[in-house]
Amino acid sequence: MAKITYREALNQAMCQEMERDDRVFLMGEEVAQYNGAYKVSQGMLDKFGPRRVIDTPITELGFAGLGVGAAMAGLRPVIEFMTWNFAILAADQIVNAAAKMKYMTGGQYDCPMVFRGAGGAAARVSSQHSQAFENWYANIPGLKVVMPSNPADAKGLLAASIRDNDTVIFIENEINYGDVGEVPEGEYIIPLGKAEIKRVGKDITLIAHSRMTGYALMAAEELAKMGIDAEVVDPRTIRPLDEATILASVAKTNRAVVIEEGWRFAGIGAEISARIMEKAFDDLDAPVVRVTGKDVPMPYAANLERHALPSVAEIVEAARVTCNRA
Amino acid sequence: MKKEPLAFLVVESQAHRHSSHPSLGIGDVMTTKKSTDKNQDKQAGITQEGRFYSADRLHAMHDMMLFIRRFEEKAGQMYGLKKIGGFCHLCNGQEAVCVGMEEASEPTDYMMTSYRDHGHILARGSDATAIMAELLGRAGGIVGGKGGSMHMFDVTKNFAGGNGIVGEQVPIGIGFAFASQYRDDKRVSITIMGDGGVNQGAVYESFNMAALWKLPVVFVIENNQYAMGTSLSRASAETHLYKRGISFKVPGIQVDGMDVLEVERKMAEAIEHARSGQGPIIVEMMTYRYRGHSMSDPATYRTRDEVDEWRTGRDPIARLQLQMIAAGLATEEEFKQKDKDIKKEVNDVAKAAEAQPEPDLSVMWDDILNDEIPNAYPYPRQVG
Structure with a gap:
């Protein structure tokens, strides 16, 4: 098994899923040309091109909602929030739209998509950039909340989340991005709902x-x-x-x-x-x-x-x- | 000179008390005899601004507008009888917007709006009984009794709501447009909001991204002059809402939303603009809701005269009836009979919907997740 970082493991999971499913795309702030604010999407623009790796303006509510609509229309969006602190701006689309779209449409539309990004405390960034919100989202029927603690889990859980047919709140940890660990090569899936x-x-x-x-x-x-x-x-x-x-x-x-x-x-x-x-x-x-x-x-x-x-x-x-x- | 309204033309009863305004703008109507299009000469119809509408199509548009009007009246009545609960927002007066847009679009185009959605989904051709059943909270409701008035969806008609949070549907609308561009399938997203919704920040985030990426979306602003009880001028610094896209390089046009033919014509142009890859466009529909914001709103923030001016002078159904009579495509008696037929149809719809059972309690647990995880808490379909 190769030893890679938590961020590389996340990158592998996204690349793996984008290679197998053309419906999957990555959208967010600085994900493409900048290679990700935390370099999670390093090299993905080169690999998949601007159709599938898309830089957005700083407009969390807007691109979260775009993801919801794209998912309803049959795509499999991976929407990156630079951090979950900023996702509060998008909470309407996550909570009022994605989480209950299947329910309030009587099963006609659904939102199979992943909202992902860094959560928890970062280092020395004060009150607005160091917060844990998993309990907010875990309270809501219609959402799944996934949080990996090491590189192997990061890969296996993110791949499973992208493949999952529901809305997954995938909360990474900024401090963990550089952690190194053994990660299985090739396709690797960890089923959701397993401790x-x-x-x-x-x-x-x-x-x-x-x-x-x-x-x-x-x-x-x-x-x-x-x-x-x-x-x-x-x-x-x-x-x-x-x-x-x-x-x-x-x-x-x-x-x-x-x-x-x-x-x-x-x-x-x-x-x-x-x-x-x-x-x-x-x-x-x-x-x-x-x-x-x-x-x-x-x-x-x-x-x-x-x-x-x-x-x-x-x-x-x-x-x-x-x-x-x- | 005042002209007495033709009684049968006025489809809202309170409107009879005042004289109508004479200018219904039918001067530009031509019968087919004057049409220069040889192919159309044989066919009865109306040509307006160079665009031909066959008699069949005009009747269909008229009938749908009238159906929506009578459906909404019935819904209001059922609400008064406490058979419909919660919030119920009617679109009486705005029927030309619903029907004209639908006429201009392809069935494969996406459409989504806010909570004033009955007219739009009816115009899309969804089952009226299922819509009424939804209002009544019945098993056969269009979303199974889980959404009610504000959450009408029909995936088979590409109608994506029915969204209850003001402005929420606008980013979702550009998401559908994004999917269309991603798959290059040439579908246009008709994303509807009101003059209230247009002040939400999400709308401008959406204008920007849609223009940046040239997404195939038509942003329709139904300007019915009031956001709940707040008049346009009390809520908007720029009241010409079609100009709201200027900073984002989104062009805009203003349309008489009380003229179904103008709505159809201008929407067709806007949809073509979006479909041809030129990016988004804003269409501001100048319209008016005859009823309050919702059933609990007596609408005391506006004058009776103002309401009557729109109802009697600009009513979209009466207007089309006048045009069709002038073109020799229908008679007063035929419209009277049609109205009776539609009222009966709506009554039958209401009866059929009311006869349905309430949803089975077990369905409360349905449609939350696609991939339930049986051995993890909260356990699917269980309390605790």
Whole structure:
């Protein structure tokens, strides 16, 4: 297996799907001539030409809606938001149009398309450019929400998302774009709605997605030194959620910490905690603990930014408390 | 000199109380005898501005406008009886726009509009019973009872809504045009908005991209003078809405939206412009809605005189009737009989729709996803 970056893995997935299906096109700001603001679409203009790799004006609502119409007309758009912060401008088309088009047309029209781009906190860009919105979209029937945590998942999940016949919200992570990992060559598909156990353990379940999966794995190494054997579960698809994998893990470990970069209130951790309470209450030896971003807009100063985000140390501490080893 | 309106010509009852305005603009009507087109000499019809309309076609246009008028009246009546719920926006007065545009377009052209959509989808030729059933929330509704008045769709007629968020359909419309250009299949996207919708930012994002990429789209602005209760001059700095594309190099034309033949003629030109690869064009249809914004709106923001001026002086159905009578293509009695027939037809439609059952509760879970994932939460078709 070749070792490539997360961004190259995303690029491979898009190229793979565009080669097999002429209906697939990539549209967004700076995706073509500039090769992508984060170089995810490097070389794609040369490979596929301006018909299928299309630079847009800075006009998120407009090109999101264009994608919706193109999908309704039978194409398979991949609409890139430079970051998900800017997608708020396009929320009407995602929420009011794409998510419910199949429903409110009685199944006559649908929107098989991918909205993708960088989400979560970037580095030192303050409040408007460092936000996690997966819980917004995960709340809405008609949408699927996918978030890869490593290069192989990035490739397999994006290919699956493009092939999926529904609207997929695909949230990448800017900090992860340069991560290197082994990625299968050739066609590679990871089915949506399947979690993966990233580390097998027996004492506690750490549930984390996107960039936080890496943090959870680092925390697990720290915990191992303390004699706590943590299992790390990455849902990979946030909606719909493979809770069976989570619940099976909790049934084994009897303890769980849910980690997310986003805000705590009505977050993904709140949903997962509620499901563990509803479905696995008797398996629990301790309350589920959540580690989340602090309930503040993201500050700029380096120390404040670090303080606002979840840390490996916080995850370790939460796990120790949950394991009664604090 | 005032001319008394011909009673049968006035198709809105309140309009009888005032004299009509004499200028219905029928001076340019020629019967076929005066036509210079030899091929048309044998056929009865009307030539307006050099464009020939056969008697059959004129009757079809008239009948559809009248059908829409009576359908909307029936919908208003059913709403008053609380048989139709929610929001219900009628298009009485705007029928020439619906029918003229449809006449000018190909069935393969895409069309989408906002929530004032009954007239457009009827003009496209969708099943009237299914449309009425949708209004009534019945199983046989055109979208299965899931959309109601604002969300009429018919994929078989390339009618893409029925969109409830003002201006939302405009980027979607250029998406259809993009697909047409992508596949090079020469289909035009007829993207309709109102004089309210034209102030949404999404519209200008769409004008820009459509012009930049020369997308085959006709932006139709139905200027009925009021965005809900806000008159055009209270909402728009530039009230000549056909000029709104100037900054984007989108040309625009203004059309008398109360003249179905002018609508057809100008739309045909606009559609040809878009289809031939010259990019988007704006068509501003000057029209008027006789009713309030929605059924809950008594429309106190405008004067009775203003409404009557449009109803009696410029009514699109009465206008076409006058033209057809002048051309010897129909008589007053025939139109009276036609109106009776259409009223009966609409009543039958309403009865048939009302006789339908409500949707089965199980369909609530249908049509959310194409690819359901059975073992992931939220589980398909389950609570919790």
